Amino acid sequence: MALSVLGTLAVSVCHAGPPTLTLYTFESPPYQMSAQTADGVANVVGETVDTVTCAANQAGWSTNIRLAPQNRAAHSLSRNLIDGYFAIDPSTELDITAKRSDPVSLEKWYLFNTEPGPIPATARIGVVDGSNEKAWLEANGYNIFLSVSSPSQLPALLRRGRIDAALMDERTMSGLQHMEGTGYNELNAHFLRYAPLYLYMSENFTANNPGFISSFNRYLPGCMEGQITLSAEEDKRIRQLAERLFSELDSMLDLQQAIDAGPRLETLADVLTFDSMWQARAPEKATDLATTILELPGSRTLNAWTHTHPELVTEALLSNNMGTLVAMSQLTSDYWQGDEPKFNAVVSNIRSGLTGLEAMYLSDIRYDASTSRFQVTVSAPVGPITDKLPKGVISLGLDIEEALANSRPH
Structure with missing residues (x-):
């Protein structure tokens, strides 16, 4: 029993x-x-x-x-x-x-209209009733001219001139182009914000x-993973912005000299040992190696430069050809960058025959819980290429919403 x-x-x-x-x-x-x-x-x-x-x-x-x-x-x-x-x-x-x-x-909110040029502050804005977009407009003091029950009504109202602009997620509006007569392709899109x-x-x-x-x-x-990606136009705009930022940084800091001045470990075993110690203590406390790097002139310059773009640039990292850090704007979560896409993708692009900024890597969008912001990472090679390896790699973290606001479509 x-x-x-x-x-x-x-x-x-x-x-x-x-x-x-x-x-x-x-x-x-x-x-x-x-x-x-x-x-x-x-x-x-x-x-x-x-x-x-x-x-x-x-x-x-x-x-x-x-x-x-x-x-x-x-x-x-x-x-x-x-x-x-x-x-x-x-x-x-x-x-x-x-x-x-x-x-x-993460949604991409755009204001859509039929007329070229900027949307005036007095524009009659249409939005879906009860939507996140409507709640955000109301919370931020915008006047809503018309609320509708369905997103598919907004393109038709734009074409008939009943509203001047419609606020909607870009992918939701894009999906409407498959519906007959929406006229989506005739609309002008103006980025407003990323909405988490x-x-x-x-x-x-x-x-x-x-x-x-x-x-x-x-x-x-x-x-x-992989669900939040940049459109082709956004990818182009971020790359152009990154080129300007890399050029600006290069004029302030001799990156090759900073690589030579930074610490270098000789074996991968040493790299992994120090990386483990680094990760165990960061971000609450820095190891002796991390403190040494933070006190280098290169790190201080990177820190000062990021503060000239306080909302846009979230971090700046410089690594040598082993992928280990030689300068950083602030304490990072790990020492070895050589096992991450920000380093490996640049090396892979070089081995495919790309050089200079052509070898730039641009990541997908990711959420950083420590800063509560969505970011992308851009990386580019530094210095001469030896045995298909650059002298180093410079990497920037960019707030995606600020990056799009600071770039312009071409």
Whole structure:
């Protein structure tokens, strides 16, 4: 009998699945949208849905996601009728009662219009009712001329002259070009901002599961990998901006001299040993090697230069041909850059026959939790090429929103 009971319990445990999160979101293709399975069952799919589901699953939870109007979703969250609600702009009201995750999505908001040239301050702006865009406009003192129920209405209103500009996510508007008569390709696009969107968890859920948000956040970067990319036009603009920044920095600091003045380890074993010690103490405390590098003239110049671009440049790093740091604007999380794309991609480009700024590397967009900003990394070779290796590599971290605001389309 005892064995029988134990067997029954074992079967029950084996069949017990992970706990389920009840989450609301709203219709916003391609991020969140309704779809039907082959057997006709309604389902919620999309890129942000995949991200949230992925991070929740790795944190030990399954998800039950439903679409709901944003006002109803916020109401349900504040009254603990659901576990969570995504993907929304930061909300002062929700921050009082709910807990916010790191960003689960990043939208690119543009103002679209039919006339060339800048959009006047008095423009009649159209927006989707209940959207993140509308809430942001209201919070920042903009006058909203017209609210509509569906994104597809905005291009038609622009063509008929009912509004002067429409605020919308670039990919949402781009998706409308596949609909007959939207006239998307005839519209002029003016970048406004990158909008990080979040998952909010209810007060009751957070109280009962205090470790969920930190666990969820830990898995987010891997679940978002490759989903936030630059368009061809944005890539071109950032590269042109990077060229100007590299030129400006080169006029202030002799990069080759800074490489020669920096420390150099002779073996990979030494590099890995010092890198492990560095990572174990950073960013709270610097190792002796890190302190030595920070006190070098090259590091002080890099630090002073980044402060001339306080919102744009988040860090500047200079490494030698081994990929080890010889100068840095601030303490970094690791010493060896030779195992990272910011170094390896430049070397790979050189080995493919590219030289100078042609060998520049530009990363995808990533979220930096330490600064709460979305960034890209740009790297370029320094000095002469020997055995298909540059003398060193200079790398800059750029805030993506500031980078686009500081560049102009060509």
